[in-house]
Ligand SMILES: CC(=O)SCCNC(=O)CCNC(=O)[C@H](O)C(C)(C)COP(=O)(O)OP(=O)(O)OC[C@H]1O[C@@H](n2cnc3c(N)ncnc32)[C@H](O)[C@@H]1OP(=O)(O)O
């Protein structure tokens with residue numbers, strides 16, 4: 001098939017190709033992620049520094065408490081040397097007893113400048129577990145434009161910065177602080193691999209990682225520049241070449257410039273990364289840091305424990321929106337308003353069948369649906385697992401078909417409509433959506449259904465209203481039915497005989513000139529217990545019309561007679 005795309009006028013000459021990594025024996029594509037990585041939330045640093053209006057102390061605190069509650073054990077709490085707000089926030093959580101749980105490590109970022117390092121380390125006094133995170137850019141354009149120095153000069157910034165961090169930690173922090181160190185060659189993605197390695201080795205020579213003295217080497221995709229696969233190649237390359245690898249926590253810090261940060265993080269984990277830095281819902285510089293919620297939920301959806309609690313995703317989202325003063329997009333994975341919702345007919349049909357099959361499978365195994373593997377088409381996870389209801393799973397508009405409407409009736413009203421009745425009723429709903437557009441809510445659907453099929457005591461309509469019925473069966477099995485009814489506004493008694501109450505009723509209707517032929521009949525209970533209701537569905541030919549009726553009653557015979565009345569009245573409507 002020919003590709004008919006034509007050259008555009010976009011200025012492609014301005015951009016070069018990203019360099020591939022020469023690693024033909026790469027192993028990462030065969031690896032699987034089977035356990036959660038170490039997570040670091042940088043919502044309070046990388047996220048915060050990207051806000052139009054950085055978080056107030058109250059918002060910072062709400063975010064910190066949320067992260068702790070969710071289960072994050074490493075939290076970057078700010079850039080204390082940036083100003084008084086960040087500094088005071090760090091001090092406030094350290095000084096408030098119990099604000100930082102024993103097993104949570106706070107981390108703070110600094111440039112490799114002595115005055116900033118001193119202030120940064122000082123901010124951590126009294127902390128139980130704290131990490132200083134030092135960064136300097138190592139990429140060619142930064143060496144040339146920002147630092148105006150050689151490779152050796154840039155490496156020296158990192159080496160000197162590391163030494164200064166150690167000196168100030170020695171001087172300012174007491175025994176009570178379990179002190180850790182993290183280094184990031186900023187814009188790792190644009191740095192020559194051998195030079196990134198050289199700088200990291202220089203930093204390690206100073207820090208001297210060893211048993212009980214890990215170093216976190218964080219390799220940031222400060223600007224995402226390549227496909228996730230090339231990013232993974234770079235991680236595999238670094239992992240292979242770093243000395244003292246067993247004492248290195250290799251950390252990935254993707255940004256989302258190409259929209260592939262989640263994939264970049266996942267492939268980096270396959271390529272050997274031990275730890276992921278990101279922000280909730282992908283907040284962060286420009287297009288954001290990698291989304292920690294999506295990453296965690298991706299693990300969950302594969303049966304891997306993310307070790308983070310997402311069970312009330314809307315509460316997480318509300319707090320996030322308060323702290324960041326932004327809104328989560330309705331299509332955002334796992335949390336957006338619309339992500340568990342299907343409007344389109346074929347999706348709804350498959351979802352309804354999926355739910356039905358889950359119920360049947362669970363019943364056959366004698367367990368509940370929560371005990372069997374989730375397998376509902378179009379729903380990668382059970383919305384209930386993140387605190388959502390099934391209410392929004394199916395929403396009906398002009399793109400919807402019978403399956404969605406039937407799902408709403410079954411889910412909300414326990415009515416399991418026969419297939420041909422689903423088709424009949426969906427045409428009635430379709431006529432409404434075609435005429436008026438927009439969504440038909442479950443409440444609208446029920447109102448239309450009631451009006452179409454069920455007697456409305458407030459506004460009775462139709463030729464016949466049945467008040468009472470009695471049937472007797474003789475020794476030959478012939479039923480005689482007597483029905484007190486109102487026909488065309490007049491009270492009357494109808495009688496008929498047949499080989500069951502329905503055929504006896506048809507016979508009675510003949511006496512007032514209504515000719516009914518039975519085509520299909522189905523019934524089911526709507527609930528269990530003594531007060532259980534039954535629903536009867538009847539498909540009849542009445543004159544030249546074929547149509548359905550429904551009856552709901554605690555008594556199945558009465559339910560079936562009501563179903564006949566429903567069909568007869570509809571035929572004459
Ligand atoms: C990729 C990232 O997210 S990195 C984190 C970025 N986050 C932030 O910068 C937020 C907080 N930062 C701040 O509030 C301010 O930058 C401050 C207060 C820390 C410093 O402010 P200033 O002293 O005015 O410096 P400024 O921000 O302009 O930094 C530029 C200077 O620092 C140098 N510099 C920048 N990064 C680094 C670094 N990592 N290590 C050492 N020096 C650095 C630059 O070369 C430049 O030096 P020059 O003035 O000699 O040319």
Ligand SMILES: CC(C)C(=O)C(=O)O
Pocket residue numbers: 046109135184186187218220221222223253255
């Ligand atoms: C400070 C570093 C890790 C950073 O945020 C980045 O490079 O994106």
Ligand SMILES: [Mg+2]
Pocket residue numbers: 046220222253255285289
């Ligand atoms: Mg960043």
